[in-house]
Amino acid sequence: MIKIDSHLRVADPAAYVKTLVERHWRHFNPVDDGGKYTAKSAIEACRRLRQATGQTAPITSRGKHKGATYLQYYADGDSAKLRRQQDFLDYLLHNDGANLVQLYTARPDTLAAMATAIGALTKSGDFFKTDKGKLKQTEFGKRLSRDVFDYASFRSSQYCADLYRQLQFNQATCPYCNHSVLEIVQLHKGKDEAPMLKAYFQLDHYFAQVRHPYLALSFFNLIPSCGNCNAVDKLDAEFALHTHVHPFHEAFDDFYHFELSMRGMWGMVHEVQIVPRQSTTHRDGGVDAFRLRDKYAGYSALAIDLHRRFVAYEHCLKTEDAQTLRLFQDAVLHGMSLDKRDILRTNRGKMKRDLIRQFDVANALKID
Structure with missing residues (x-):
């Protein structure tokens, strides 16, 4: 993303x-x-x-x-x-x-x-x-x-696993959905055999x-x-650069953001939505191809809980006291990173980051 x-x-x-x-x-x-x-x-x-x-x-x-x-x-x-x-x-x-x-x-x-x-x-x-x-x-x-x-030989090679380790996909999630964890594991087959990498x-x-x-x-x-x-x-769907975001070419994050739709005076939660940014006319076919709306609609409960915790501890952002700010960090942002560069390192990292930015109306956290 x-x-x-x-x-x-x-x-x-x-x-x-x-x-x-x-x-x-x-x-x-x-x-x-x-x-x-x-x-x-x-x-x-x-x-x-x-x-x-x-x-x-x-x-x-x-x-x-x-x-x-x-x-x-x-x-x-x-x-x-x-x-x-x-x-x-x-x-x-x-x-x-x-x-x-x-x-x-x-x-x-x-x-x-x-x-x-x-x-x-x-x-x-x-x-x-x-x-x-x-x-x-x-x-x-x-x-x-x-x-x-010869893709088959490449895919089964140590070179392949090492290449994506160097691209730091031993600590990442899927660039398309930002949900599933990708792993590169060092396998030990026996004490006399050199360990092997497996992607x-x-x-x-x-x-x-x-x-x-x-x-x-x-x-x-x-x-x-x-x-x-x-x-x-x-599967074998035909993708094109003008219809589907290519993770080596563009960032889904530049064109879309996650948003929690709310209604009612007190912000009744409705659902997680994927919304085009106002600054873009780009439409990514990957939203439909990878069924992102359906997949993320299932995380409404997580979003509700994140909103509840943010509201409960938002007052902590109005102080410069380190201990109080740490309380907000532990209660609201535990296990999250607001650094855009970490989006792929965190399960559903973009959704969580976008929602915090939405809740933080004053942008006290200075999320770009």
Whole structure:
């Protein structure tokens, strides 16, 4: 609900993330002592796939596709589809793989522009198809996901868990809902074995992997998230920067705030609402996609209690006495942080912070 960069407790978040992004490219594209990309690199895998598209000899020797050529197996015998695949791979490899580098390292707005450029070279059916109402990758999409953009191996690697530990998601909540806790745990399997990191959360592909397999390993397309937001609510829905807040690009906090609706002379509590800020015309489709209104409506009782405690101890804010202020802190703000940078570190941190700001009409707590 704040930008992931803003969540980082480091001296220079931009420089810190830049270092991680550069490391991300090098991890998937190692070089030898002479500075050349190794056979295991993604760029060399991409080159091998481009070469394979020109093969006319059979590529399978068994099963129902025995004797099939690349054209038959990966392009359904459609020469126009094969040409589009080649154009796509040439786009990635152009200028010594400059566009491939961008796919791994570019910010969300650049990734969106590249997806548009790739869309002009290809058709959606080149990467995925609909089967019984569900999106599934084509054979070409599967090969990209297996040979060039191997997300499965990345997700099970120690590098993956360590990357998100460095992004401080070992002490965070889901950026989409700010409710579910994300954990990275050090597992000890045996006294003679080195401990391993395990990330107990999912990675959402903001631009869906089934639709865009070439963005499967893009640093800024991978959003640490909870299973409810990723696997239950979002699934393969198509998100866009102008319709859905991207946690590496914008902050939900800049566009919406939580508010306790009240009615009656004495402030009878009604429900927790998600309200657009007056200063914005932005509408985030994520509010509906992640069912945030429904999820937070269930916390009305918590909000009622917070309001009751604030009213009971509000007088403490009218003094500079340290002991009295500490009484307010303990009675009202226990377990909370009013620092915007801590929103993702605190379960429902944004809702609690916004409600305190609403109750504190005089802004004695100086919450921005």
